[in-house]
Amino acid sequence: MAQISQDLGAPQVLVNNAGSDDRHDFAEVTPQYWDQRIAINLRHQFFAAQAVAEGMKAIGSGSIINMSSISWMIPGRQLSVYNTAKAAIVGMTRSLAHDLGEAGIRVNSVLPGAILTERQRKLWMSQEYEREVLNRQCIKRHLLPDDVARLVLFLAADDSEAITNQSHIIDGGWI
Template structure:
């Protein structure tokens, strides 16, 4: 990562990342750790998260802090954030990254499945922001970065609830930016396109879909988690201190 920017303002800053154990989240953890930040991350998948900590710890100024947390349990989420504040200090950056793009058919959706998917992809973002907001207000600054997707714009197929949640995140971002801006807190949204994570490679990246992605993008290459992480670093750092209330698309020119 020596060819890319270093952000002095991120040094020793407390960063909270949800869904940090794999995929884009793991890249976020690694990139923030490389900036000498104090990184805490939440994930329900314990083993890959612990392995990530052990891989990064020898090369990090601050050992990343992992807490296992089911983000659909809001009380557990609030408790985890309180523990992070106690152990590391108040989060100065929140990256609401966690989500799941499980495919589903509109005709088969039940109220129970709807509620579960909204809980996985939307609800925790709101309550995580709520949980860090008062401490950010007290500090007079903060950066909240909510992960959406271009999927709701395209729209992606067999993803009606996921698309609904990702569209709602854009609206939530704009609302929170206005509510929290007077306290010096910035709220932005990142909308990735097709990012070649291990999960995407394993479940969805068929030769046909790969060709569709490359046909639609202006840039004829796969986008990787590191591409997204570098954008998030910028939005977390003081370099972007005048940027809020925006949705930042990173899709290789798909839309």
């Protein structure tokens, strides 16, 4: 983040989007697995936001978009550590919105549902799960990465300059 700021100037937008939804058995989670999964799904979001905040404050604006998931709201099975991290992102988003709002920095979270990415197709999208998803969604179609990207671009743009401290669910009406 420091190199980016040095080379390009203070970031005006941060999209915190990294994670891993590997399935796991609650009874088999070790402290090492917990720490690794929390680091992948939560830790980086906090410290990336911290790394860009001063630069955003200096320019008087910015947008931080934290990717979460609806998984913790359903809740998805065999995802206890992932769900914990994704729920924490919503709490962190709300805290950072209050901490950074006076400096003109917006902080929002995006909670996708069952987005049909290549990873989802390969690992989780069985015919049974596909039927479950489409039955639960109000909009009976596959949700695609572009659907999420358009929401993220809106939150990054000045068009959303009055929107902060919000969790934006994009799940075809599942929740």
